Amino acid sequence: MKFVAVTACPTGIAHTYMAAEALEQAATAAGHEISVETQGSAGSAPLSADDIAAADAVVFAADVDVRDRERFAGKPQVTAGVKAAINDAAALVEQAATAARSAADTPTDTAASAETSEGPGGEPEPVPSAPEPETAVDAHAGAGTRLRQWLMTGVSYMIPFVAAGGILIAVAFLVGGAEIAAVVDGGDFRGVHYDGISDPADLLGEAGIAGVLFKVGSTAFDMLVPILSGFIAFGMADRPGIAPGIVGGLLASAIGAGFLGGLVSGLLAGFVVMGLKRIKVPRGVAGVMPVVVIPLVACFVVGLLMLVVVGEPIAAAQSGMTDWLAGLSGGTAWLLGGLLGLMMAFDTGGPVNKVAYTFGIAALASGDTVIMAAVMAAGMTPPLGLALATVVRRRLFTRAERDAGKAAWLLGLSFITEGAIPFAAADPLRVIPSLMAGSATTGALVVAFGATSPAPHGGIWVVGLVGSPLLYLVAVAAGMVVTCGCLVAVKSIGRRERPARPEPAAVAPEQGLIGAQQG
Amino acid sequence: MAELITADFVDLDLRGSDREEVTAGLARQLAGAGRVSDLDGFLADLREREAQMPTGIEGGIGIPHARSAHVTEPTLGFGRSKSGVDFGASDGPAHLIFLIAAPEGGDDEHLSVLGALARRLMHQSFRQSLLDVSDAESVVRLVREEVFGQ
Numbered sequence: 001m002k003f004v005a006v007t008a009c010p011t012g013i014a015h016t017y018m019a020a021e022a023l024e025q026a027a028t029a030a031g032h033e034i035s036v037e038t039q040g041s042a043g044s045a046p047l048s049a050d051d052i053a054a055a056d057a058v059v060f061a062a063d064v065d066v067r068d069r070e071r072f073a074g075k076p077q078v079t080a081g082v083k084a085a086i087n088d089a090a091a092l093v094e095q096a097a098t099a100a101r102s103a104a105d106t107p108t109d110t111a112a113s114a115e116t117s118e119g120p121g122g123e124p125e126p127v128p129s130a131p132e133p134e135t136a137v138d139a140h141a142g143a144g145t146r147l148r149q150w151l152m153t154g155v156s157y158m159i160p161f162v163a164a165g166g167i168l169i170a171v172a173f174l175v176g177g178a179e180i181a182a183v184v185d186g187g188d189f190r191g192v193h194y195d196g197i198s199d200p201a202d203l204l205g206e207a208g209i210a211g212v213l214f215k216v217g218s219t220a221f222d223m224l225v226p227i228l229s230g231f232i233a234f235g236m237a238d239r240p241g242i243a244p245g246i247v248g249g250l251l252a253s254a255i256g257a258g259f260l261g262g263l264v265s266g267l268l269a270g271f272v273v274m275g276l277k278r279i280k281v282p283r284g285v286a287g288v289m290p291v292v293v294i295p296l297v298a299c300f301v302v303g304l305l306m307l308v309v310v311g312e313p314i315a316a317a318q319s320g321m322t323d324w325l326a327g328l329s330g331g332t333a334w335l336l337g338g339l340l341g342l343m344m345a346f347d348t349g350g351p352v353n354k355v356a357y358t359f360g361i362a363a364l365a366s367g368d369t370v371i372m373a374a375v376m377a378a379g380m381t382p383p384l385g386l387a388l389a390t391v392v393r394r395r396l397f398t399r400a401e402r403d404a405g406k407a408a409w410l411l412g413l414s415f416i417t418e419g420a421i422p423f424a425a426a427d428p429l430r431v432i433p434s435l436m437a438g439s440a441t442t443g444a445l446v447v448a449f450g451a452t453s454p455a456p457h458g459g460i461w462v463v464g465l466v467g468s469p470l471l472y473l474v475a476v477a478a479g480m481v482v483t484c485g486c487l488v489a490v491k492s493i494g495r496r497e498r499p500a501r502p503e504p505a506a507v508a509p510e511q512g513l514i515g516a517q518q519g
Numbered sequence: 520m521a522e523l524i525t526a527d528f529v530d531l532d533l534r535g536s537d538r539e540e541v542t543a544g545l546a547r548q549l550a551g552a553g554r555v556s557d558l559d560g561f562l563a564d565l566r567e568r569e570a571q572m573p574t575g576i577e578g579g580i581g582i583p584h585a586r587s588a589h590v591t592e593p594t595l596g597f598g599r600s601k602s603g604v605d606f607g608a609s610d611g612p613a614h615l616i617f618l619i620a621a622p623e624g625g626d627d628e629h630l631s632v633l634g635a636l637a638r639r640l641m642h643q644s645f646r647q648s649l650l651d652v653s654d655a656e657s658v659v660r661l662v663r664e665e666v667f668g669q
Binding site: 012020041087283289 | 619
C-alpha cells in the first residue's frame with residue numbers, strides 16, 4: 001500500500017525527524033511505500049498532490065497542529081503523538097493499513113475520499129491517472145497550487161470566526177429584534193436615534209442578552225480579516241508571518257479594505273517575511289532575527305504599504321463611487337438596483353460593499369425605502385447562493401467549504417454577507433463574479449417589484465416590516481439560483497479543463513488580487 | 520560551518536543519575552567552547568522543553584534538546600552512562616544521552632544537519648556503535664560518517 005505521513009513536534013529539531021525515520025523504516029519493512037512530510041524547523045518539503053492523491057491512508061504523528069491538514073480530507077487517517085511513532089512505528093503502519101482496508105471495503109467511504117481529493121480551493125487536483133503536465137507548465141501550476149494552499153490556510157483558520165460570530169449575531173437579531181445593532185453600536189433605526197453603549201459593563205443591563213450576543217458576535221467578526229491575513233502569512237512563512245499578517249489585517253480593517261485587503265496584507269506579510277528569512281546575518285544577530293528583527297521590519301513594511309499605498313486610493317475610490325451613485329439616482333431605477341447588487345457582492349464587507357450599503361442608508365434617511373430593500377436583499381443573496389451550491393453540487397466543494405455552507409444559510413437569511421467570505425477568499429475569480437451576478441439580479445428585481453424596507457438590517461427576521469414581502473423573497477430566491485447556477489457552471493468548466501490547461505487556475509487568484517488593489 | 524561535535528563535547532563515563540545534573544554537565548562543555556553564550560539561559564530553555572514532554576525514548580535514549588537564543592552554532596553533546604539516567608521513557612533509564620543545541624535563528628542548512636542526526640538516532644546500528652566505542656575521537660568520527668556520510 002501507499003501511505004503519506006506528517007510528523008511535527010514542539011521544538012521541531014529532533015522528534016519530528018526521528019518519527020519520520022521510524023515510519024519510513026517500519027513501512028518499508030512491512031512492504032509498503034510511504035512519503036513523510038517533516039514539519040520541523042529545517043523547513044519541510046511538502047508532500048506532492050500526486051503523493052497525497054495516491055495514498056491509501058494518512059498517518060499523523062504530531063504533538064502540535066499539523067499545517068494544511070485539509071489537504072488530506074476524506075482519506076483514512078491514523079493519528080498519534082510523535083513518541084508513539086518513534087517507539088512503535090510498526091503498530092502505526094499496521095493501523096494505517098487496517099484503516100485503508102476498511103475504507104476500501106465501505107463504498108460510502110471510498111466515495112467520500114474520492115470526492116474530497118479536490119484541491120483546497122475547491123478545484124480538483126489532477127487525478128492520479130491524469131497525464132503529467134508538461135514540465136514548463138508544471139512549475140506554473142505549482143505556483144497556483146501554492147497560492148491556493150496559502151489562501152486556504154487563512155480561510156480554514158477564519159471559518160470558525162465566521163460561523164461563531166455570524167450565528168451569534170443572527171441569534172441576537174432573533175432575540176432582540178433588528179434594532180439591536182443600533183442599540184449596541186449606535187445609529188438610527190426606523191426614525192429612532194440610539195447613542196450606542198460605550199461601556200461593555202452596561203451591555204447586559206441596557207441591551208439585555210441580545211445585546212451581549214450581538215457584541216460577542218461582532219467582536220468575533222472584527223477578527224475575520226486579521227485572522228485571514230495572519231494565517232495566510234503563517235501558511236507562507238510559518239510563525240514569523242503571524243504578527244505582520246495580523247497587524248496588516250487589522251490595518252486592512254481600519255482602512256475599510258475588507259477581506260480583499262486582508263488577502264493583500266496576508267500575502268504581503270508572507271512575502272516580506274520569506275524575503276527577510278533569506279538574508280544572511282552575522283551570528284550575533286541571528287538569535288534575535290525571528291523574535292525581534294523580522295516581526296519589527298515586516299510589521300512596519302506591511303503597515304506602511306497598507307496605510308499609504310493601499311489605504312489612500314481606497315478612500316479616494318470610495319468617495320468617487322459615492323458621488324457617481326448619487327449622479328445615477330435620477331436614471332433607470334432597476335438599473336441602479338442591479339448596480340447596487342453588483343457592488344454589495346463584489347467585496348462582501350469591503351470598500352465597494354460599504355459604499356453601496358451607505359448609499360442605501362442615505363436613501364433610507366431621505367425616505368426612499370426601495371433602495372434600502374434592494375441593498376439588503378442583494379446582501380442576503382451571496383451566502384444563500386453559496387449554501388445552495390454546496391447542497392446542489394457537493395463534489396465541487398471541499399469538506400471545509402461544505403461546513404461553511406451549512407452556517408451560510410443562517411448568515412444569508414440574517415443579511416450577514418460575510419458568510420460568503422470563506423468561499424470568495426479561497427477562489428476569488430470564480431466565486432466573486434457568481435455572487436455579483438446573483439446579487440445584481442436580486443437588486444434589480446427588488447426595485448422592479450417596488451418592494452420596500454424601512455429597516456437597514458435584520459434580513460429575513462424583519463420581513464414583517466417589508467413592503468411586498470412575497471415579491472421581495474422571490475427576488476432573493478432568484479438571485480440565489482443565479483449565483484448557484486453561475487458558480488456550478490464556472491467551477492465545472494475549470495474542473496474539466498484543468499488537466500489539459502492548468503494555466504487559468506494558476507493565474508486566477510492573482511488576477512483577483514490585482515482587482516482588489518485597484519478597488 | 521563549525522563541527523557539529525568535537526571530542527570536548529563527548530563524555531563516555533557520565534557521573535550522576537539526575538536528568539538536570541547530567542544535562543548541565545554536557546551543556547557546560549558546550550558553553551566552555553563558546554557554543555552556548557549563556558549557560559543558565561540555555562539550561563532554562565532545555566528545562567522548558569523537557570517539561571512539555573520528557574525527551575526519553577525507548578531503547579535507552581535521552582535527547583535533551585532546545586532551540587535557544589543562547590546557542591551560537593548547532594551542536595551535539597554526547598554522553599554515555601553505565602548506570603543510566605531517567606529521561607522519562609517508559610522502558611527505563613537512558614544510557615545514551617544526546618544534548619542537541621539549536622540556535623533560535625538558524626537557517627535551513629544548519630538545522631537540516633540536526634534533522635539528519637535525529638534520523639540516524641533511529642538506526643540500531645548507530646546506537647550499538649555508540650555503545651561500543653572506547654574513546655571520544657571515535658564518537659566524533661562515527662557521527663561525521665553517519666550524519667555527513669564522510
